[in-house]
Amino acid sequence: MNRHHLLMAVAAVMLPLTQSAAQELNMPVIQTKYTADPAPMVHNDTVYLYTTHDENDAEGFHMKDWLLYTSTDMVNWQDRGAVASLENFEWFKGKNGAWAEQVIERNGKWYMYCPIHGHGIGVLTSDSPYGPFKDPIGKPLVWQKEHWYDIDPTVFIDDDGQAYMYWGNPKTYYVKLNKDMISYSGEIVEVPHIKDYQEGPWCYKRNGHYYMAFASTCCPEGIGYAMSKSPTGPWEYKGHIMNHTHRTRGNHPGIIDYKGKSYCFGLNYDIFRLETSRHAERRSVSVAEMTYNADGTIQELPYFLDCKLEQIEHFNPFRKxxxxxxxxxxxxxxxxxxxxxxxxxxxxxxxxxxxxxxxxxxxxxxxxxxxxxxxxxxxxxxxxxxxxxxxxxxxxxxxxxxxxxxxxxxxxxxxxxxxxxxxxxxxxxxxxxxxxxxxxxxxxxxxx
Structure with missing residues (x-):
């Protein structure tokens, strides 16, 4: 079965939901826009959820800017609008290609790593998580012009202060970022293939374990993960955080700990399913609580709709x-x-x-x-x-x-x-x- 026929088969089993049925399920957390590629971060007791943005007319990928949402209880989210767009990169003249970004804070500055498909990975900086973000180097941070693999960057800072950026589809790469977070030292390193890896890496460290979660082999994509004792590997495949399922097509993980709980964000087409059963790239971000075993491995989740997302504090209405x-x-x-x-x-x-x-x-x-x-x-x-x-x-x-x-x-x-x-x-x-x-x-x- 070729890719086109597979997509048609996937779409055929994605029947539209009614809005009343949707309320009984763990639906995507944003419904007023199409959002994808979740990149959550925690700062000052708030979750900052950065996302890409599928335009309302998207059939294939039609993406111009990056959005931000915030929450302190994981269920009520405030829309903070578009914090950056392709127009922030003066060296790129295209009108499409604002793919999966990640934002990280260091020493009071926020750094947004943005892939522009076919034109490498750029970086933007801001003094605020809300922007405005600006391009400090006027060129791509990384661009391997011999192929189009430079997408989906993920960045984390290890305990010793060394920052790493990983990225890639279908291959995975990393570099060591300098302390300025807008340049790197050494060569681009290709990571040996991790079983079931497709794209969208998300790297982090927790309780001494290094994790690389990722969108697992298309199509449909699940969320897989590997673990290591070092930020540079070797990476040992551990299985699924969420298995492949025809209830969606794509996925893209973002993982955080917040107020004593762990969460896995991903994407699906469930808001678009409220309108139609046909396929188009109009995606939405969902989140589920995630549980670690004593050895650091992760308990597999069911599909997002079947998970239960608990509110972690009450909402205060006595304020503006x-x-x-x-x-x-x-x-x-x-x-x-x-x-x-x-x-x-x-x-x-x-x-x-x-x-x-x-x-x-x-x-x-x-x-x-x-x-x-x-x-x-x-x-x-x-x-x-x-x-x-x-x-x-x-x-x-x-x-x-x-x-x-x-x-x-x-x-x-x-x-x-x-x-x-x-x-x-x-x-x-x-x-x-x-x-x-x-x-x-x-x-x-x-x-x-």
Whole structure:
């Protein structure tokens, strides 16, 4: 069976899900954009999830920029927008090719390693995890022009301060990075082939063991891993973190420890499956809790949909919360509020249609909320924002009628009754006979 026929066979078994069924499964954590190639990192008690971005019209790979999402509880994620794009590399004139990146922090600076397919691996730097990122060297950091294997970089810093960058499909390479993190010393080293390795390496160290997780042989790809006693190998294949399955096609691991638990991020097509059973490169990032054995090996996970992802702390609603923070928001969109402003990461929730909703999980109302504010803008007739607990038809604790504001963002307020304790929070959007689509835009909200 050739690659084309295999893809058609995979697509044939990927039947579309309904949204109600999706809510009962461990679905991807981002629904407002197509995200892929997760690159999580932990900094100051927050998970920073950097991703690639499949455009909404993608059939093959159509990728222009890199996105960021943050969370402190692993289920509610704030959209931080695009932190870098192909335009940051002046030496690349193409309009496509923003492939799987990784970001690492060192001495108060953030370094983003970005492959541009067919043009090597570039590096960007920033003084903030939110950007702006800039190109400090004006050329690729690595480019082996004799082939197109220079993709999917992963970087880690060993306990002795030596940094390493690994990459490659179908072969694996590494270099020793200098302390400046934007240059390297020595030769590019080819790693002996690891069983089942395809692409997307993710290298890290934990409890004295060196790990190389990777997308295992296509197609479909699983997540495999190898271990070593040294950052330069030899690498011993250990098996699957997640086995190959026709329930998805591609994969790409990102692994972290956070607040006493371990997590494996990957990708799939499950949000796209809500629309259609056909195949296109419109992927989404999922995450599952991961368990290590006493000897450092990893217990194999089922497919993401069958895993259970626990919230690790309750969500505080008694503060100004950006509206682009959510556990579920299928059908909605996010756009930059002001891409040229100081808070360039700030987003607006838009594309709000009748019947759509935002869900936040595990919201702690403590002894009770009495009022609610929301900052919104409305170009035409507007609609109603119902505030409900534990479901789209759950207990109604308040509602806000968002009316025409022209183009101005204004604050709307309502009283709240019956919100105590911990609940899932739903903002359910309702239109009218005059308007059922694009009802309004949301900036932020707050309970008191």
């Amino acid at each position: 919360v950006e509206a682009e923070t959510m556990a579920w928001g299928y059908g909605l969109e996010t756009v930059a509020k002001n891409p040229w402003g100081k808070e360039r990461w700030n987003q607006l929730v838009t594309g709000i249609d009748n019947g759509e909703y935002i869900q936040l999980k595990g919201v702690d109302f403590a002894k009770g909320a009495t009022s609610f504010k929301v900052c919104a803008s409305c170009h035409l007739y507007g609609g109603t924002m119902e505030i409900r607990l534990d479901g789209v038809d759950g207990k109604l604790i308040g509602s806000v009628n968002i009316t025409n504001t022209k183009t101005e963002l204004k604050v709307f307020e309502t009283k709240i009754k019956g919100a105590t304790g911990v609940h899932d929070l739903y903002f359910v959007f309702k239109g009218s006979e005059k308007q059922k689509r694009n009802l309004f835009n949301l900036d932020w909200w707050e309970f008191k």
